[in-house]
Amino acid sequence: MQVNMNINGEAVSEDVEARTLLVHFIRDDVGLTGTHWGCDTSNCGTCVVLIDGEPVKSCTTLAAMASGHDITTVEGLEVDNVLDPVQEGFMQCHGLQCGFCTPGMMLTARALLNNNPNPSEEVIREAISGQICRCTGYSTIVRSIQWAAEHGTPVSVGN
Amino acid sequence: MTTTEPAPTEERPIGFGKLLRKEDPRLIRGMGNFVDDIQLKGMLHLAILRSPMAHAKIVSIDKSAAEAMEGVVAVVTGEDLAGHGLAWMPTLSNDVQAVLATDKVRFQHQEVAFVVATDRYIARDALEQIDVEYEWIDPVVDVRTAMNPDVPVIRTDLEGKTDNHVFDWETGDAAATQAVFDNADVVVKQEVIYPRSHPAPMETCGCVADLNRVSGQLNLWSTTQAPHAHRTVYALVAGLPEHKIRVIAPDIGGGFGNKVPIYPGYVCAIVASLLIGKPVKWMEDRTENLVTTGFARDYVMQGEIAATKEGKILAIRTDVLADHGAFNGVAAPVKYPAGFFGVFTGSYDIEAAYCSMKAVYTNKAPGGVAYACSFRITEAVYLVERMVDVLALELDMDSAELRLKNLIKEDQFPYETKTGWVYDSGNYEPALRKAMEMAGYDELRREQAEKRERGELMGIGLSFFTEAVGAGPRKDMDILGLGMADGCELRIHPTGKAVVRLSVKTQGQGHETTFAQIVAEEIGIPPEDIEVVHGDTDNTPFGLGTYGSRSTPVSGAAAALVTRKVRDKAQIIASGMLEVSVADLEWNKGSFSVKGDPSKSVTIQDIAMKAHGAGDLPEGIEGGLEAQICYNPENLTYPFGAYICVVDVDPGTAEVKVRRFIAVDDCGTQINPMIIEGQVHGGLADGVGMALMQMISFDEDGNCLSGSLMEYLIPTALETPDWETGHTVTPSPHHPIGAKGVGESATVGSPPAVVNAVVDALRPYGVKHADMPLTPSRVWEAMQGNHTPPI
Numbered sequence: 001m002q003v004n005m006n007i008n009g010e011a012v013s014e015d016v017e018a019r020t021l022l023v024h025f026i027r028d029d030v031g032l033t034g035t036h037w038g039c040d041t042s043n044c045g046t047c048v049v050l051i052d053g054e055p056v057k058s059c060t061t062l063a064a065m066a067s068g069h070d071i072t073t074v075e076g077l078e079v080d081n082v083l084d085p086v087q088e089g090f091m092q093c094h095g096l097q098c099g100f101c102t103p104g105m106m107l108t109a110r111a112l113l114n115n116n117p118n119p120s121e122e123v124i125r126e127a128i129s130g131q132i133c134r135c136t137g138y139s140t141i142v143r144s145i146q147w148a149a150e151h152g153t154p155v156s157v158g159n
Numbered sequence: 160m161t162t163t164e165p166a167p168t169e170e171r172p173i174g175f176g177k178l179l180r181k182e183d184p185r186l187i188r189g190m191g192n193f194v195d196d197i198q199l200k201g202m203l204h205l206a207i208l209r210s211p212m213a214h215a216k217i218v219s220i221d222k223s224a225a226e227a228m229e230g231v232v233a234v235v236t237g238e239d240l241a242g243h244g245l246a247w248m249p250t251l252s253n254d255v256q257a258v259l260a261t262d263k264v265r266f267q268h269q270e271v272a273f274v275v276a277t278d279r280y281i282a283r284d285a286l287e288q289i290d291v292e293y294e295w296i297d298p299v300v301d302v303r304t305a306m307n308p309d310v311p312v313i314r315t316d317l318e319g320k321t322d323n324h325v326f327d328w329e330t331g332d333a334a335a336t337q338a339v340f341d342n343a344d345v346v347v348k349q350e351v352i353y354p355r356s357h358p359a360p361m362e363t364c365g366c367v368a369d370l371n372r373v374s375g376q377l378n379l380w381s382t383t384q385a386p387h388a389h390r391t392v393y394a395l396v397a398g399l400p401e402h403k404i405r406v407i408a409p410d411i412g413g414g415f416g417n418k419v420p421i422y423p424g425y426v427c428a429i430v431a432s433l434l435i436g437k438p439v440k441w442m443e444d445r446t447e448n449l450v451t452t453g454f455a456r457d458y459v460m461q462g463e464i465a466a467t468k469e470g471k472i473l474a475i476r477t478d479v480l481a482d483h484g485a486f487n488g489v490a491a492p493v494k495y496p497a498g499f500f501g502v503f504t505g506s507y508d509i510e511a512a513y514c515s516m517k518a519v520y521t522n523k524a525p526g527g528v529a530y531a532c533s534f535r536i537t538e539a540v541y542l543v544e545r546m547v548d549v550l551a552l553e554l555d556m557d558s559a560e561l562r563l564k565n566l567i568k569e570d571q572f573p574y575e576t577k578t579g580w581v582y583d584s585g586n587y588e589p590a591l592r593k594a595m596e597m598a599g600y601d602e603l604r605r606e607q608a609e610k611r612e613r614g615e616l617m618g619i620g621l622s623f624f625t626e627a628v629g630a631g632p633r634k635d636m637d638i639l640g641l642g643m644a645d646g647c648e649l650r651i652h653p654t655g656k657a658v659v660r661l662s663v664k665t666q667g668q669g670h671e672t673t674f675a676q677i678v679a680e681e682i683g684i685p686p687e688d689i690e691v692v693h694g695d696t697d698n699t700p701f702g703l704g705t706y707g708s709r710s711t712p713v714s715g716a717a718a719a720l721v722t723r724k725v726r727d728k729a730q731i732i733a734s735g736m737l738e739v740s741v742a743d744l745e746w747n748k749g750s751f752s753v754k755g756d757p758s759k760s761v762t763i764q765d766i767a768m769k770a771h772g773a774g775d776l777p778e779g780i781e782g783g784l785e786a787q788i789c790y791n792p793e794n795l796t797y798p799f800g801a802y803i804c805v806v807d808v809d810p811g812t813a814e815v816k817v818r819r820f821i822a823v824d825d826c827g828t829q830i831n832p833m834i835i836e837g838q839v840h841g842g843l844a845d846g847v848g849m850a851l852m853q854m855i856s857f858d859e860d861g862n863c864l865s866g867s868l869m870e871y872l873i874p875t876a877l878e879t880p881d882w883e884t885g886h887t888v889t890p891s892p893h894h895p896i897g898a899k900g901v902g903e904s905a906t907v908g909s910p911p912a913v914v915n916a917v918v919d920a921l922r923p924y925g926v927k928h929a930d931m932p933l934t935p936s937r938v939w940e941a942m943q944g945n946h947t948p949p950i
């Protein structure tokens with residue numbers, strides 16, 4: 001079947017099997033491999049992308065369901081060679097180690113900050129609680145998001 | 160790079176200090192290159208059919224329907240592999256493991272056949288069309304009865320095998336220990352279980368194999384923590400010439416030990432590429448990762464401590480039953496079948512110690528050493544730290560006071576334990592005192608007393624651990640006959656930029672940053688001018704890889720020493736440039752100057768150009784500025800730390816909340832404190848997960864009950880506190896820069912602190928011990944006075 005969507009501001013149109021998961025579509029068909037896959041049960045969140053600004057697990061979404069929508073992946077966070085404050089924050093605060101969970105974490109953080117520019121630690125923890133990081137123990141991820149909140153300039157990504 | 164990195168001052172040191180990571184710019188842009196990101200022209204996809212039963216004879220396999228499917232290129236069974244002599248492969252412990260089962264299956268989800276197809280969906284569809292007839296055999300699930308005479312023999316493939324015995328092992332002095340126990344005022348005993356757990360890195364295991372049938376060259380992109388060791392094993396298994404094998408470990412999404420062993424899937428992909436002549440990708444799904452790849456722990460330990468009534472610990476003894484699964488896949492030095500469990504005497508100065516151990520086969524997945532355990536030190540530290548708290552309860556003594564009384568003293572180092580380990584350096588008491596100060600220990604105890612009055616359950620748990628990392632001296636330590644040394648090569652280019660090549664491989668630890676800093680510290684070239692190459696056997700010197708916290712102790716030493724070798728040569732060239740003798744030069748981290756006349760100096764960059772440039776060099780000196788070495792450590796290094804965990808237990812729901820966690824680590828000289836803190840944080844979260852949430856469990860038929868992240872629970876940001884970390888610095892005397900390693904310290908040290916805190920919270924209920932994982936239901940049981948071991 002034909003799916004048409006907008007990924008990081010570019011129109012994408014492909015013919016896919018109806019059962020194609022959005023995560024596989026983005027990775028294998030479109031070739032944007034920054035979105036990762038880590039579980040079979042919608043638990044890990046390494047696959048999170050933004051659909052119309054909302055964080056969604058792309059492993060639990062059919063490509064067909066995303067048709068007609070705006071998708072933001074990690075590759076879309078940097079705009080005109082300027083990093084998103086969330087990306088900066090993750091570097092400054094050592095919010096990543098292996099980097100496998102990082103794209104999903106950053107996108108959730110972006111969506112959170114778009115809705116709530118000054119979240120408390122508790123709110124940040126709640127926001128990322130559907131995602132797993134095996135490396136960092138989360139404190140530095142929380143600090144990274146706080147850094148982004150402090151240094152954030154209004155961004156259009158995901159809005 | 161457009162970043163707002165701080166100005167080049169303290170934040171951007173030339174050498175040791177906090178430095179933002181060189182690997183981050185690509186990873187935060189989604190430009191990492193993980194195995195599943197690799198797409199090669201014409202690449203096929205491989206999926207594995209796995210056994211639904213834990214123990215069964217394979218009667219027949221009909222693959223015709225699968226073969227007939229459109230898009231299916233090949234369907235291969237164990238029998239097909241046997242035809243090529245490839246049905247079995249060696250494990251890292253000199254046992255053998257089936258690549259694909261031929262005679263029978265020995266654990267649930269064991270590999271039975273594989274499909275290669277044009278896309279990953281078709282490959283998985285085709286698995287459902289393979290018809291396998293199994294004949295049930297009673298599985299051996301309970302480790303305690305695995306050696307009973309009437310249970311089925313699992314390893315019928317081993318000639319003459321009549322039971323499920325793997326090995327017996329002992330260490331220490333049984334008679335001397337018995338004598339101390341006979342005369343002790345106090346003896347405490349407790350069965351302590353470390354259940355089976357799994358490292359579960361976020362990226363599962365997989366590979367892309369590309370075997371060129373004309374040249375015979377195999378390129379293998381693989382999730383491996385040990386590319387060189389894997390290359391040698393592939394050469395041995397598949398009979399491929401080693402110089403034609405190139406193993407590339409690209410970005411790795413976490414390892415924690417899970418990516419040390421060689422799994423059947425890797426071998427299947429290589430064979431498939433060989434048979435078909437096209438690149439083949441194999442990636443596990445999460446269930447495959449959890450239920451078939453290297454598990455960890457699975458020790459049932461009988462612990463005993465003998466002490467005086469004043470609380471002086473005299474002797475420690477343990478008898479261990481070890482579940483090794485269906486194949487002995489332990490990745491430990493061969494002379495150490497129980498890894499480094501021999502350090503179970505912990506951080507205490509005692510008179511005698513003894514351990515006896517029996518390892519058995521069961522119908523469960525193989526593995527045994529994985530998950531950031533430093534070769535079984537997790538189990539050893541958990542045993543001794545739990546037992547010390549059992550003793551504290553018996554003596555009605557504060558658990559901090561008891562530890563302070565027994566810690567090895569500063570002037571006793573190097574300290575030889577009663578099981579023969581020589582702790583290189585330590586200064587334990589200040590680390591524990593620092594943790595107590597950070598925690599506000601006395602105040603916490605006061606708060607706890609008040610809360611108990613009110614019926615609230617608050618617990619304070621301590622642990623003090625000594626790690627043994629950096630395996631290891633090649634006279635004692637090898638894996639499959641490969642000595643545990645590591646190479647390093649450094650090349651300074653004419654313009655003074657450098658490339659350093661490592662045998663170890665990061666899975667998130669930040670080698671590209673840390674190793675650039677080690678070289679920078681020794682030669683004064685800024686870290687941003689130093690490229691770290693790793694994870695590619697064609698482009699790096701041989702070495703055994705990253706696990707057991709060995710990168711900094713072994714490869715870090717190699718990096719420092721190879722840089723000194725280059726610097727020595729640079730000094731000779733500088734003496735020619737400045738026309739003074741070598742002895743008249745002094746080193747100022749980046750330049751040589753004439754002693755007493757600092758205006759006469761040459762930078763390392765000047766020297767690099769001279770080394771490659773025109774004009775004569777001092778006599779006997781070849782052009783170029785590079786060196787290679789192989790570092791053989793003289794001893795292990797022994798990091799240590801003091802941890803304090805504070806928990807609250809809900810008396811109504813038995814839910815445990817980790818309120819605070821204070822960790823003081825001493826990993827010797829610190830290279831990058833930011834990275835060290837990150838390593839500690841990650842390990843602390845592991846500890847909370849194992850102590851409170853996770854276990855790989857089985858039902859009586861051998862079905863694995865923890866096959867997804869819905870059952871195998873990993874802590875999220877809600878189950879973990881904001882970690883409070885501190886450090887002391889006691890350099891290793893034998894390591895060239897005094898660094899000891901830190902990757903696994905917190906995973907080793909934290910579980911006993913959490914369990915001790917929960918047991919402490921439950922004191923009003925008379926609970927002396929409770930086994931991990933301390934889920935609400937297990938804590939509730941304990942509060943009712945029931946003690947059900949998890950295995």
Ligand code: FES
Nearest residue numbers: 038039044045059
């Ligand atoms: S891949 Fe794990 S939640 Fe999507």
Ligand code: FES
Nearest residue numbers: 097101133134135
């Ligand atoms: S950085 Fe490795 S899983 Fe989060």
